[in-house]
Amino acid sequence: MRALVQGARLTPTQRRIARELVHHADTVAYLSAGEVAELAQVSQPSVTRFAMALGFDGYPALRRRLRELTAGQRAAPAPDGDNDLQRAVRDEMGNLNRLADHLADPAAVHAAAGLLAASRPLPVLGLRAAAPLAGYFGYFAAKIHPEVRVLDSGGSLLYERLEQAADSGAKAVLAYALPRYPRELRDALSEARVLGLKVVVVTDSPVSPAADLADVTLTAAVGSQLVFDLHTAPMVLTMVLLQAISDVDPAATQRRLEHFESSANRRSVFMD
Known part of the structure; x- marks a missing residue:
């Protein structure tokens, strides 16, 4: 398809x-x-x-x-008697099943992980509805990557922050492109390519407006059965991508995770 x-x-x-x-x-x-x-x-x-x-x-x-x-x-048809909310959840289960099928060939995920793991710093771009996913990725990626910069607001500062990342040595950018696609996101990705950055895009469809600007495109469908979109599959794909990044250099990943745990224990960050 x-x-x-x-x-x-x-x-x-x-x-x-x-x-x-x-x-x-x-x-x-x-x-x-x-x-x-x-x-x-x-x-x-x-x-x-x-x-x-x-x-x-x-x-x-x-x-x-x-x-x-x-x-x-x-x-298979949905069970008789399902209400609208149940149908929305079952539709999301279908999105997850399709994602699992797509991951039978993990080549694209591994290619994306290699580009992102090697970028110092690593800018992560997500605007409007995609901003929470960029922040979600950024929170966990910071535990295994030495410098992650989440870019979740637009305006002229966005382009300056992309330039600063490139000047600091960035080689790639991760972008979340989810409906409705902000025009500013596409403009920012065009600028990223001008700056020489490789572009990895997590999006809902291989024909999304951001896909033709990507060096690697990772897709996970967005649920559209409720008033606002469901991002369950893109969130799962985010964790899959983080796993692949951690596997690029397992020894370095382990060192960074141990350092975080030691620091968190010393500062009593968590209650458990």
Whole structure:
């Protein structure tokens, strides 16, 4: 599914359709063009143009291909009587299952870990809804990485802080790009590339607006069944990435963790 859309040059409207295709592949393959348009909140002709942008004659040809790709993989129906809240949680469980399947090939995670572990300092970028995830990563990464800089606010200072990180020796930046994608995030990633930084992006889809600026893209779907998005899968992917970073140099990781524990005990940081 991801291979169909990865690398294609898509308009913003087509990216929205692609996100629905990737996130709801088990059902989209059995919907009409009109139903897909309603799901993605676009016009029906947009769905046809999207299929043609991927190299198909029209939506029916794309749907046939989707059915071939998803044959035997349709999700089991939710238990009868589930309410909206239960359905939202079950949908999030599906996102986690898809993440687990995607990690069968951990090459991208290991590539990202290698770039981030070697960057001194390591800037971590997350704006608006993605800011808490950047902070979450930064809190734990600081225990195993000598210098982590969380950049979670925009404005002109953001570009200065990227420049300062590059001047201090940074080689890579980690960015969280989650819906709704701030325009300022894309601008900051463009600036990071100008500064010569490698870009690792954690995002919800291989066709998110930040993916084409990344050297390594890691994806985890965002739940959209409630008023505000659920970031469960991106948070799990964050911990997976931290594990991979810690495995780059296990001896150094162990030394830093032991130093933290010694310091925390001396200062009685925790109650247990």
